[in-house]
Amino acid sequence: MTTITTLPTASAPVRAELGPFTAESTFIARSFRHSVRDIDAMLMAVLLPTMLMLMFTFIFGNAIDPSGGYVDYVVPGIILLCAGFGASSTAISVSRDMTTGIIDRFRTMPLRSGAVTTGHVVASLARNLVATGVVIAVALLVGFRPSATPLEWLAVFGLVALYILAITYLFAAIGLAASSPEAASGYGFILLFLPYLSSAFVPVETMPGWLQWIAENQPITPVIETIRGLLMGTPIGDSAWWAIGWCVGIVVVSVVWGGWLFRRRAGRR
Amino acid sequence: MSVAIDTHGLRKRFGSTEVLAGLDLSVPAGSVFALLGPNGAGKTTTINILTTLVKPDAGVARVAGFDVAASPEEVKQRIALTGQSAAVDEVLTGTENLVMMGRLSGLGRQAARDRAAELLERFDLTDAARRRLGTYSGGMRRRLDLALSLVVDVPILFLDEPTTGLDTRSRQELWNVIRSLAEAGTTVFLTTQYLEEADRLADRIAVLDRGRIAAEGTADELKARIGGDVVELRGADGEVLLELPTDGSVHGLRAAIELLDHSPAAAVEGAQVSIRRPSLDDVFLAITAGAEASAPELIESK
Numbered sequence: 001m002t003t004i005t006t007l008p009t010a011s012a013p014v015r016a017e018l019g020p021f022t023a024e025s026t027f028i029a030r031s032f033r034h035s036v037r038d039i040d041a042m043l044m045a046v047l048l049p050t051m052l053m054l055m056f057t058f059i060f061g062n063a064i065d066p067s068g069g070y071v072d073y074v075v076p077g078i079i080l081l082c083a084g085f086g087a088s089s090t091a092i093s094v095s096r097d098m099t100t101g102i103i104d105r106f107r108t109m110p111l112r113s114g115a116v117t118t119g120h121v122v123a124s125l126a127r128n129l130v131a132t133g134v135v136i137a138v139a140l141l142v143g144f145r146p147s148a149t150p151l152e153w154l155a156v157f158g159l160v161a162l163y164i165l166a167i168t169y170l171f172a173a174i175g176l177a178a179s180s181p182e183a184a185s186g187y188g189f190i191l192l193f194l195p196y197l198s199s200a201f202v203p204v205e206t207m208p209g210w211l212q213w214i215a216e217n218q219p220i221t222p223v224i225e226t227i228r229g230l231l232m233g234t235p236i237g238d239s240a241w242w243a244i245g246w247c248v249g250i251v252v253v254s255v256v257w258g259g260w261l262f263r264r265r266a267g268r269r
Numbered sequence: 270m271s272v273a274i275d276t277h278g279l280r281k282r283f284g285s286t287e288v289l290a291g292l293d294l295s296v297p298a299g300s301v302f303a304l305l306g307p308n309g310a311g312k313t314t315t316i317n318i319l320t321t322l323v324k325p326d327a328g329v330a331r332v333a334g335f336d337v338a339a340s341p342e343e344v345k346q347r348i349a350l351t352g353q354s355a356a357v358d359e360v361l362t363g364t365e366n367l368v369m370m371g372r373l374s375g376l377g378r379q380a381a382r383d384r385a386a387e388l389l390e391r392f393d394l395t396d397a398a399r400r401r402l403g404t405y406s407g408g409m410r411r412r413l414d415l416a417l418s419l420v421v422d423v424p425i426l427f428l429d430e431p432t433t434g435l436d437t438r439s440r441q442e443l444w445n446v447i448r449s450l451a452e453a454g455t456t457v458f459l460t461t462q463y464l465e466e467a468d469r470l471a472d473r474i475a476v477l478d479r480g481r482i483a484a485e486g487t488a489d490e491l492k493a494r495i496g497g498d499v500v501e502l503r504g505a506d507g508e509v510l511l512e513l514p515t516d517g518s519v520h521g522l523r524a525a526i527e528l529l530d531h532s533p534a535a536a537v538e539g540a541q542v543s544i545r546r547p548s549l550d551d552v553f554l555a556i557t558a559g560a561e562a563s564a565p566e567l568i569e570s571k
Binding site: 013015016017018022023029030034038101111 | 317320321322342343345346347348349350352353354355356357358359360361365369370372373374375376401417421422423424
């Protein structure tokens with residue numbers, strides 16, 4: 001049955017062994033180019049949170065807190081809104097890779113399967129850190145006066161980066177789960193509502209009881225409380241641990257889920 | 270003669286559809302092999318299995334001497350795939366696409382750049398080197414897609430419907446490239462639904478029908494399978510009115526003429542009769558229609 005008369009040729013491999021980070025750095029460079037060239041998405045990622053902040057500060061700000069201190073309250077939430085907003089385009093990029101033939105080309109080459117996603121995630125991290133920097137700069141211009149020490153600023157930077165990483169990995173997995181880039185962008189939108197159901201814009205105590213429970217037990221609230229504490233000196237309590245726990249947890253779940261989706265989806269479009 | 274690709278009893282099922290129902294193939298190294306079949310015959314599934322993208326449910330497939338299921342990494346070291354949908358990065362320029370692929374194939378920075386310039390030149394894309402792929406025409410995109418597969422000289426190249434959707438000129442250009450690759454010793458495994466393409470390019474052709482190989486051989490062997498010449502009746506404007514395959518014997522030819530006599534089409538004013546060698550179209554129809562095609566019969570043309 002399976003007798004083969006002539007032995008197939010075992011020729012020498014023609015693709016040279018890659019350096020330890022060659023694939024990753026190549027994909028990171030690719031995703032950076034994508035980010036820089038998608039000016040619309042970049043502008044949206046910076047402009048929309050900035051406009052939201054100005055709106056909350058100048059339109060709702062006086063109604064919520066007539067003493068004029070609302071900008072100090074709302075900026076941490078805006079930072080997270082901004083991070084989430086920029087990360088959502090990762091879902092679209094990943095989904096676009098999966099629905100065009102390019103992923104099949106990569107998968108027929110001897111590459112680590114996660115390398116493409118790593119490119120998208122690193123680019124998203126850089127993109128969102130830049131956008132967050134712009135938002136903080138504008139906030140300082142309109143009267144945001146944080147009391148943080150350099151060390152606390154460093155901690156803010158670390159936590160914001162960790163949060164961006166978590167939400168980007170989640171969006172990457174959503175991109176793998178979605179059937180099309182359009183669907184990916186739709187699912188991503190749901191996640192962007194989470195900051196509104198947290199202590200980002202109004203204190204949790206002002207919400208109805210059932211909503212309080214959701215707001216207090218969702219991942220964004222501890223992240224915001226920690227950042228607010230670091231920047232403004234409000235009490236942090238155990239929020240920092242919850243924040244780190246949630247972020248690390250989301251990264252782990254998203255990476256595992258994403259890896260499973262990738263193996264299942266690739267190759268059968 | 271060494272074998273570049275061989276499969277035994279390859280089976281694949283997606284849900285309730287059996288896409289491959291026991292596929293046996295053998296492709297000699299250095300040849301051009303065409304897998305010919307209509308949409309849905311299982312061509313892309315076959316390519317996906319041979320390029321390690323999809324695992325077969327049963328059967329063995331060996332590419333470049335390695336089992337695709339057991340040693341996919343070894344196979345990936347030795348193949349390149351140009352798939353059905355253009356596998357290019359729309360946002361990057363022609364050069365950037367090629368350099369990226371070069372780096373991912375283990376070339377150094379400078380080597381990748383040199384190779385990119387060389388391939389752009391070869392595929393007549395030098396003028397478009399700095400333009401993003403999003404601005405390329407269909408033919409240019411296809412050429413770059415193929416160039417991406419040639420960044421390193423792989424011994425086995427897979428092309429899934431390489432000229433689908435191309436105009437005649439682009440198709441001709443792509444055929445020339447594929448032929449020159451074959452002359453340089455690359456094994457080319459291509460799928461196509463164009464009989465002419467298989468006829469022009471392939472050393473051997475396998476006709477895939479409902480997940481099985483219905484016939485295999487050289488273009489001439491396949492044509493010989495349906496016997497002799499075809500009697501053709503054309504109208505005054507050159508449109509084909511009737512095609513009558515014969516078995517090549519005097520008796521067969523006479524039977525065909527007889528049939529022609531009784532056909533109303535023969536009465537059309539200015540109709541011309543001629544005898545020609547069978548085309549792969551005839552072969553294809555005969556093979557996929559089953560055994561009844563062996564006797565001369567009327568084939569109504571569209």
